[in-house]
Each structure stands twice: as structure tokens, then as C-alpha cells.
Amino acid sequence: MKKIINExxxxxxxxxxxxxxxxxxxxxxxxxxxxxxxxDAPVAGxxxxxxxxxxGHEPLHGGFVGPxxxxxxxxxxxxxxxxxxxVHAAVTAVHGGAGVLLLVKNYTGDVLNFExxxxxAAADGIDVRTVVIDDDVAVQDSTWTAGRRGVGGTVLLEKIVGAAAESGADLDTCERLARAVVADVRSMGMALSAPxxxxxxxxxxxxxxxxxxxxxGIHGEPGRARTPLLPADALVASLLDPILADLPFAEGDDVLLFTNSMGGTPLLELYLAHGIAEDVLAARGIEVKRRLVGPYVTSLEMQGMSLTLLRLSEEMLSYWDAPVHTAALRWGR
Known part of the structure; x- marks a missing residue:
């Protein structure tokens, strides 16, 4: 094992x-x-x-803390x-009087501990709501999680709901929006090497x-299949086809396409895969309105990638475009 660490x-x-x-x-x-x-937390109101x-998934989640x-x-x-x-300490530290929304990836430990x-926090008198994201279409019958895992869609959820909260939306609105994103986002990943x-x-x-x-999965959990290495065109299709079928996405949909590196995939290869995915979607009459490409949900040094598609509403699009200023994601300021 070669890593830049002490202990x-x-x-x-x-x-x-x-x-x-x-x-x-x-x-x-x-x-x-x-x-x-x-x-500047807590932000009053x-x-x-x-x-x-x-x-091990950096920049998720700490890299996405900020306005x-x-x-x-x-x-x-x-x-x-x-x-x-x-989690209780964090909720207490940032509660500004308008309630707290917990966004939780669907892993048994995360769900139990956040609950x-x-x-x-509720015993302290804080209004806390919880939304669980489970966007990984790879999971069919899993012994690793209670249902589908939360993966790449988490970034899109945190950005869109975070923007709504920043704009002054109330807790009911933020919770409704979060559930709408969860309902319309799907992901699937692959690996060439392990973390x-x-x-x-x-x-x-x-x-x-x-x-x-x-x-x-993002912790190195097994996938659907172990196969011979495919050329990029076929590899991208092996990820996109189950995503498109699952929602299902349809001709005329507007989407956000997120092409994510698992940590060890160079941008040269990631952009190549992203371009292929855009071509596939265009051929099916699905319009990519927004894009995100890069290592945002990683698995240490795993060489691999994931694709995430979110079917966009006008509300989601407006909050995606809203200003953000964090360590790992920033625009509009």
C-alpha cells in the first residue's frame, strides 16, 4: 500500500x-x-x-459546505x-431557527445513525426532517444495503436543496424539493481497480x-457483473442503458448529466466518456441542459467512473444555476 499518510x-x-x-x-x-x-453558521432564519x-469519498461531503x-x-x-x-452536534451547531433538513445516503449505518x-434533536425542540437518497440502479437484490445505495445523485441533491435553503425557502419546500430530486435521479458506476x-x-x-x-458501489461493493474490459462506447452504454430504462427517461426529457471519476480516472478518459454519453442521449431525443464532470464522489483511488442523470424541472434547473461557493463547487459569485 502506497499512500501519503502518517498513520x-x-x-x-x-x-x-x-x-x-x-x-x-x-x-x-x-x-x-x-x-x-x-x-457563518448558524444563519438566523x-x-x-x-x-x-x-x-474516503472526498470532496463529498465536507467539500460542499458553504453558501x-x-x-x-x-x-x-x-x-x-x-x-x-x-450528527446531533452538527444539527445543534447550525440550527438557525427555521428547522434542519438531513440528506442521507441509503446505507444502513447512515440511515440508523442519522435517524x-x-x-x-427533536427532543431538543428542533424541527428536523430526513430525506434518504437511493439513486444507484445497479442494486437489484443486495446483501450490502437495505435497498438501493445513495451515490452520485447526492451531489445534485445537496446543490439543489442547498440553493433552495439559501434563497429563503422554508423547511416544507426544501423537503418537497429534496424528495422530487430523489424521485428523478438515477446513477450507475463501474471500476477498473479497487480502493x-x-x-x-x-x-x-x-x-x-x-x-x-x-x-x-462507492465503498467497493460488488457490482452487477464482472466482464471483459469493453471499449469506451460499449462501456458507457453498459452504464447508461440501465439508467435510462429505470426511471424511465424518455424522448423530450431535459436532464442534467453528471460524469464522475471514482478517484483514479484521469480527466482525459472522463471527458471522452462524457462525450459519448452526450451523443447517446442526443440520439434518443434527451436534451442535456446542464453538465458536471469531475471527481466529486470518489472511492479513494479507485479507477472507474459513474454516470448520473437527473430529469430536470424548471425549479430544479433554477436552483442548480443559483450561486454556490464551496471548496469543491463554485459558480455565480
């Missing part, structure tokens, strides 16, 4: 210290329990949007859910030089 047990804490000094204008980090908070999950997106992120250990006390934190968790020290799975895994 496996201190990776997350040391990374958070670096995040804090690199982006002190946007966020502050609390060490115990670990939280990444918007620097604003719905606070909180998310989080295991570390127009998240008020707080709760980083767990690598590929491990944050604890209820972390426990919501109950603790290596620092405290484990070995790859989470092995692939032969001529193999790929289609449908992997």
Missing part, C-alpha cells in the same frame, strides 16, 4: 485539519465529535441543510458512517488486467 488511524483527523486551513474563509472544523461547519457519511449548499457535513471514519453524536440524531482502505492495507477486491466490474 492509518489519524488519516481523517489530519485531512480535516488540512481542509480547515485551506478553506478557512468558507468552513470551520470541530474536532470532537468531528464536524465541518459553514463558517435559514433552513440548515446537513449531510455526511464515511470519509448555496451544505451548512454542515459529518465525516465518519473511512467508509464508516458518522455517529449519532456527530437517532434526528430523534435527539485500498488505509487501515486494511489491501485492495477491497481484485480484477484481472482485462476485467472490469459494472455496477460497483
Amino acid at each position: 492509518p488511524g489519524t488519516v481523517v483527523a489530519e485531512s480535516l485539519r488540512g481542509l480547515a486551513v485551506a478553506h478557512a474563509d468558507l468552513l470551520r472544523v470541530v474536532d470532537d465529535p468531528a464536524q465541518v461547519l459553514r463558517v 435559514k433552513v440548515a441543510v446537513v449531510s455526511g457519511g464515511g470519509s 448555496g449548499m451544505l451548512d454542515a457535513a459529518c465525516p465518519g471514519a473511512v467508509f464508516t458512517s458518522p455517529t449519532p453524536d456527530q 437517532t440524531a434526528a430523534e435527539l 485500498t482502505v488505509p487501515h486494511v492495507g489491501t485492495p477491497s477486491f481484485e480484477l484481472a488486467a482485462d476485467e472490469m466490474e459494472v455496477g460497483i
Whole structure:
């Protein structure tokens, strides 16, 4: 295992210290329990949007804390859910009097721990709502999660709902919008190599030089199939076809296309794949209104990619275009 670390047990804490000094204008980090908070939180009268999950997926979630997106992120250990006390502390720290919306990826630990934190906050008199995202179409019958996993669509959810909260939308509106995004977003990923968790020290799975895994999860969970490596055209089709069939997407739909690197895929290859996906969608009469390309939901150094499609309403489009200023996503300011 070759990694730029000191000790496996201190990776997350040391990374958070670096995040804090690199982006002190946007966020502050609390060490115990670990939280990444918007620097001006709590914002009085604003719905606070909180998310989080295991570390190792950076910039998700801490890189999306700031104006127009998240008020707080709760980083767990690598590929491990944050604890209820972390989430409860973050909710308390950013609550500005208008309620708190929790955006949770559909993994058993995340869901249970965020629900426990919501109950603790409710006992404090805070109005807390929870929306779970489960956009991974790869999951059919899974022993790894309770249903479909939350993956690339999480970024789009956090941006759109964060913009709504920034604009002054109330908690009911933010919750309704979040559920609308969850209903209309679908994702699927693939891998050419596995991630290596620092405290484990070995790859989470092995692939032969001529193999790929289609449908992997962001923690290295198994996919739908292990197949011979395909040329890019066929590889993109293997991801897009199940996405398009699942909603289903149809001719005339306006969409946001998110082409995501799992951490080890160079932009040369990622843009190549994105261009192919755009051509496929255009041939089916689906118009790509907005795009996002880059490493935004990663799995340590996994070489691979995912595609995410969101069917856009005018409301979603307006909030996607709204200003955002975070460590990893920024425009319009």
C-alpha cells in the first residue's frame, strides 16, 4: 500500500485539519465529535441543510459546505458512517431557527445513525426532517444495503436543496424539493481497480488486467457483473442503458448529466466518456441542459467512473444555476 499518510488511524483527523486551513474563509472544523461547519453558521432564519457519511469519498461531503449548499457535513471514519453524536452536534451547531433538513445516503449505518440524531434533536425542540437518497440502479437484490445505495445523485441533491435553503425557502419546500430530486435521479458506476482502505492495507477486491466490474458501489461493493474490459462506447452504454430504462427517461426529457471519476480516472478518459454519453442521449431525443464532470464522489483511488442523470424541472434547473461557493463547487459569485 502506497499512500501519503502518517498513520492509518489519524488519516481523517489530519485531512480535516488540512481542509480547515485551506478553506478557512468558507468552513470551520470541530474536532470532537468531528464536524465541518459553514463558517457563518448558524444563519438566523435559514433552513440548515446537513449531510455526511464515511470519509474516503472526498470532496463529498465536507467539500460542499458553504453558501448555496451544505451548512454542515459529518465525516465518519473511512467508509464508516458518522455517529449519532456527530450528527446531533452538527444539527445543534447550525440550527438557525427555521428547522434542519438531513440528506442521507441509503446505507444502513447512515440511515440508523442519522435517524437517532434526528430523534435527539427533536427532543431538543428542533424541527428536523430526513430525506434518504437511493439513486444507484445497479442494486437489484443486495446483501450490502437495505435497498438501493445513495451515490452520485447526492451531489445534485445537496446543490439543489442547498440553493433552495439559501434563497429563503422554508423547511416544507426544501423537503418537497429534496424528495422530487430523489424521485428523478438515477446513477450507475463501474471500476477498473479497487480502493485500498488505509487501515486494511489491501485492495477491497481484485480484477484481472482485462476485467472490469459494472455496477460497483462507492465503498467497493460488488457490482452487477464482472466482464471483459469493453471499449469506451460499449462501456458507457453498459452504464447508461440501465439508467435510462429505470426511471424511465424518455424522448423530450431535459436532464442534467453528471460524469464522475471514482478517484483514479484521469480527466482525459472522463471527458471522452462524457462525450459519448452526450451523443447517446442526443440520439434518443434527451436534451442535456446542464453538465458536471469531475471527481466529486470518489472511492479513494479507485479507477472507474459513474454516470448520473437527473430529469430536470424548471425549479430544479433554477436552483442548480443559483450561486454556490464551496471548496469543491463554485459558480455565480
